[in-house]
Amino acid sequence: MSITDPDPRRPRHTVTAIVVSHDGARWLGETLGALLRQTRPVDRIVGADNGSRDGSATMLKDALGPNAVLTLPRSTGFGEAVAEVLARLEPVGGREWIWLLHDDCAPDAQALETLLRAADADPKAGVLGPKLRDWLDRRLLLEVGVTVDRTGRRDTGLEPREFDQGQYDGVRDVLSVSTAGMLIRRDVWDEVGGLDPFLPIFRDDLDLCWxxxxAGHRVQNVTRAVAWHAEAASRRRRRITVSGDHPRRLDRRNAIFVVLANLPFRPLLWALLRNVTGSSFRTFLFLLAKQPANALDEIVALGSILAHPIRLIRARRARAKGRRQHYAAIERLLTPPGAGYRRLADRIQGYLAGSGFVESAGRHHAGGSSAEDDGDELLTDDHGMMRRVLGNPGxxxxxxxxxxxxxAERGLVGGTRLGGGALVPVTGGSADLWTLYTEGYHQGGLGSDGWAPPYVAALAALSSVLLGKTWLAVSVLLLGCVPLAGLSAYAATRSMIPGRWTRVWLASSYALLPVATGAVAAGRLGTAVVFVLLPVYAALATAVLTAEHRRARRAAWALGLALAAGTAFAPLVYPLTLLLGALAALAFPRRGVAASVAIAFGVPVxxxxxxxxxVAADxxxxxxxAGLHRPELVDPALPARSxxxxxxxxxxxxxxxxxxxxxxACLAALLMRRNRMVIAIGWGVALFGVLVAILVSRTPVASINGDTEAPAWPGVPLAFAATGMLVVAALTADRIVEFRAAGGLRRIAALLVAVVAFSTPLLAAGMWITTGVTGPISGNVRDVVPALAADAAGDGRRILLLRSEDHGGLTFTVLSGRTPVIGEADIPSPAGPRDLVGVAAAGLASGRGGDDARVLAAHGVRFVVVTSPVRPEVSRALDSQPALARMSLSRGLGVWRLTQPVATPPAPPGDPWRSRWLWVQGLLVLLVAVLAAPGSRAADREAVPQEPSETARELATR
Structure with missing residues (x-):
């Protein structure tokens, strides 16, 4: 039965269509044609032109007749135009509907008929809207209903560029539908007062539907009714003259206003707090992303609401009816709170995608469930998003x-204190690290006015983010270096390595290299951080050398910041990358490359x-x-084959x-004829790293304070070598696939190479899981300062800590009455006092006596502590000293106290120049971070399309 057939069981509908135009001539012709071709004819059609200058008014009059078109000023908003039209129309009989159409919205021929069928099926329906698709790419979904969160952020529940495949078909309750194709009952319009004139454009539909x-009516999206929408205003495809504000600012202001005007009082307070804090944070993000105009729009939009409280109060009074009664149903349609965090993560991912470091996964929206009891689907599919996330190989x-x-780290996780090997036992919090980094004179050890290593500031910043927990920051960087390095390698090779599963092999092989497992076992925090950063260096360096000028320059600033972080933890990073960077600049003599390379290596300095x-002076x-340099952590006779x-x-x-x-697998790549240049570069980096590793492993190095000397650990240069090898192997993976498809001996050879290549990550993971972490690091390391000595030395006196070496010698450390925090051992002590205390410590341990105790007392040493193992000859020598009194002795610990008066170490005045430089340093870090941040994404700079998309051209030619 046709919907226009008389039927006594349903009310007779009359439909008044109102088309509002404003400089929309390029779309208006198709909109009017679609309106006039409806299978259920419209009873009345009225046009309203808001001061168009492109002939839109003439087109309306030619199509509808001069008496059916109302001409209004150019500054008239959409809602005002509709109100003016309705004020001049006589009421009609039956149930009257108003069909609102933009000039850039063309409904399908059956759209009105389908909407009215849905109205017949549900007498409570007050507003119905069609499914909106893109004007150019006619398969692309734009809206199947809209919701917002409590900060006004708009959610459509759709993935970016999601095609319509019938996945949302049906009639569903939603919070809002667009005024582009909205069908609303005339009595409902009159009851709620129509569109708010304060919202001339943007969010007026949301406010009306709310x-x-x-008022107790239903808002439904009817997906079988379709309309194509150009979104000319929101996409900046025409000039907006309805308001003096910038469109983005106007949209944000209206979003905040609608939420604050319609929420009940208690949710209003929470929403107000979220808007103030959220807008401040988004302003900071916009500034960081070099989008000052967007930052200004964000803060001015919020200010324009807060500066006019009377206007907001009046709006709330006008909306008071039914606000509490129906809020429970409305709340279920609002965006869940957790979606805000996902949006923030997506925004950060978008920024990273703009730098070329990671691939953009698009923007995921979240919505609420149906407000009624009809079991409608969710507006958005969080489970679908989870499936997409968990289906990502990375x-x-x-x-x-x-x-x-x-x-593998089962013995380290959940312990009382992480430490051992090169890692100083992790104590204190972020405040202790900030104090160590910023203080002008360090009381630790023998006292020093040297500069604390910059990695202390990096750890302090990360600890601050982690609620002041230094142990958590160290655990993430050290114990988590394997998964972090795998993720870093997978993301960084997106633009270099074809094939996601090839990148999975590369990333897993890289993450499980012996460098990583060795860094964890020996507590080498510096190597762990550099190991995670190396793939980032490769990705950013590739962008510096090959990207267009603006993106290359941003990558250079980002590379400089990353190099500064790596150099702070392991200074060898800088000369290694500097040499490779100089060679790369000579090999790629493009315009601007030399300047970008200079920026990248000037920033760390x-x-x-x-x-x-x-560091350069020594x-x-x-x-x-970063950490302690101990002989037992390195192999002095490391063979070349290793x-x-x-x-x-x-x-x-x-x-x-x-x-x-x-x-x-890397050797097999030498047999390939393709990518010879890349293979040569990769092998060059690999051989360079191996040669540096050989040199490092054969070079004896003294510790920071000269108490031990041993060869350096070659983990960092071997990580460089491994990076080159892995890139070589991964870039030839496509050739191996071709061999596999060729059949015969080539197929056998390809399968053999693949099996051999995949054996590395599988064997490494299996061995690590089986043996666990075998090394000096421990999750339950004991405090190096006994409680007895720490309590008694709490007035600023010091403790001389003696530690037996495997070769029979003793090393000494001076502590300031407590366990040192991370970084304190990396601050050099003055050479004179250190040498004097070293001679005195050796004299006491050998039983020589004499003036050794007086030397220690003059330098503020009150206690002598010998750590495990306590050798009998050492304890006897200390017992023989008349200036020492034994306090406790066991096989694992011995404590002696000086019996003579001990001097209180003086604290020199602070250096004002140091504090000023720290402020400058902080500002420089912020400046470089801003310069490194990507600019606005392409979506934010969308230009007016002059030609249809390829999809649209394809559809047009069918």
Missing amino acids: RVRA VLLFLALTLIALV ALLLPWLAE PGRLLLE LLLLSPGGPGMPPLWVTGGLIA
């Missing part, structure tokens, strides 16, 4: 590596001064890294044959 629902890789790391100058410190198989020696090393598959 009030309709608060996410699966990260989860798998995290599980492997947790099982500027950010790390004057600490970097201190070249041996270039081979050290380095060639990427094994740096020391604790936590798997058997050499574990990495044999990777080396074999």
Whole structure:
């Protein structure tokens, strides 16, 4: 039965269509044609032209007749135009409907008929809207209903560029539908007062539908009714003259206003707080992304609401009816609170995608469930989003590596204190680290006015983010370096390596290299951080050398910031990358490359001064890294074959044959005829890293304070070598696939190479899980300062800590009555006092006596503590000293107290120049971060399309 047939069981409908135009001539012709071709003819059609200058008014009059078109001023808003039309129309009989159409919205021929059928099916329906598709790409979904969160952020529940495949078909309750094609009952319109004239454009439909629902009526999206919408105003495809504000600012202001005007009082307070804090944070993000105009729009939009409270109060009074009664149903349609965090993560991912570091996954929206009891679907599909996330190979890789790391590190997770090896036992919080980094004179040890290493500031910043928990920050960086390195390698090779599963192999092989497991076992925090950052260096360096000028320059600033972070933890990073960068600049003589390379390597120098100058003055410190330098952590006779198989020696090393598959795959790449230049570059980086590793492993280096001397650990240069090898192997993976498809011997050879290559991550993971973390690091390391000595030395006196070495010698450390925080051991003590105390400590331990105790007392030492193992000859020598009194002695610890008066170490006045430089350093970090941040994304700079898209052209030619 046709909907126009008389039927006594249903009310007779009369439909008045109102078409509002404003400089929309390029779309208006198709809109009017679609309106006149409706299978259920419209009873009345009225046009309203808001001061168009492109002939839109003439087109309306030609199509509808001069008496059916109302001409209004150019500043008239959409709602005002509709109100003016309705004020001049006589009422009609039956149930009257108003069909609102934009000049850039063309409904399908059956749209009105389908909407009225839905109205017949549900007498409570007050507003109905069609499914909106894109004007150019006619398969692309724009809206199937809209919702918002409590900050006014609009959610459509659709993925970016999601095609319509019938996945949302049906009639569903929604919070709002667009005025582009909205069908609303005339009595409902009159009851709620129509569109608010304060909202001339943007969010007026949301406000109207919210009030309709608060009045007890239903708002439904009828997906079988279709309309194509150009979204000319929101996409900046025409000039907006309805308001003096910028469109983005107007949209944001209206969004906040609608939410605050319609929420009940209690949710209003929470929404107000969220808007104030959220707008402030978004303003900061816009500034960071070099979008000052957007930052200004954000803050001015909020200010324009807060500056006019009377206007908001009046709006709330006008909307008071039914606000509390129906809010429970409306609340279920609002965006859940957790979606805001997902949106923030997507925005950050978008910024990273703008830098070319990660691939953009698009924007995921979240919505609420149906407000009624009819079991409608969710407006958005969070389960679908979770399936997409968990179906991403990079996410699966990260989860798998995290599980492997947790099982292998089972003895370290959940302990009382992490430490051992090169890692100083983790104590204190972020405040202690900030104090250490900013204080002018360090009381730790023998006292020093040297500069604290910059990695202390990096750890302090991360600890602050993690609620002041330094142990958590260290655990994330050290114990989590394997999954983090895998994720970093997977994301960084997006633009370099074809094929996601090839990148999975590369990332897993890289993450499980002996360098990583050795860094965890020996507590090498510096190597762990650099290991995670190396793929970032590769990605950013590629952008510096190959990207267009603006993006290359941003990548250079980002690379400089990342290099500064890596150099702070392991200074050897800087000379290694500097040499490779200089060679790359010579090999790629493009315009601007030299300047970008200069920026990348100038930033670390500027950010790390004057600490970097201190390191350069003592070249041996270039081979050290964050933490303690201990002989037992390195292999003094490391064989060459170990380095060639990427094994740096020391604790936590798997058997050499574990990495044999990777080396074999890289050697097989030499037989390939394609990508010869890339293969040569990769092997060049690999050989360079191995040569530097050989040099490092053969070079004796003294610790920061000269108490030990041992070869440096070659983990960092071997990580460079592994990066080159992995890129070589991964870039030839497509050739192996071709061999596999060719059949015969080539197929067998391809399968053999693939099996050998995949053996590396599988064997490495299996060995690590089986053996666990075997090394000096422990999750339950005891405090190096006994409680007895710590309590008694609490007035500023010091403790001399003696530690037996495997070769029979003793090393000494001076502590300021407490366990040192991370970074304190990396601050050099004055050479004179250190030498005097060293001689005195050796004299006491040998039983020489004499003036040794007086020397220690003069330097504020009150206690002598010997850590495990306490050798009998050492304890006897200390017992024989008349100036020492034994307090406790066991096989694991001995404590002696000086019996003579001990001097109180003086604290020199602070250096004002140091504090000023720290402020400058902080501002420089912020400036570089801003310069490194990507600009606005392409979606934010969308230009007016001059030609239809390829999809539209394809549809047009069918």
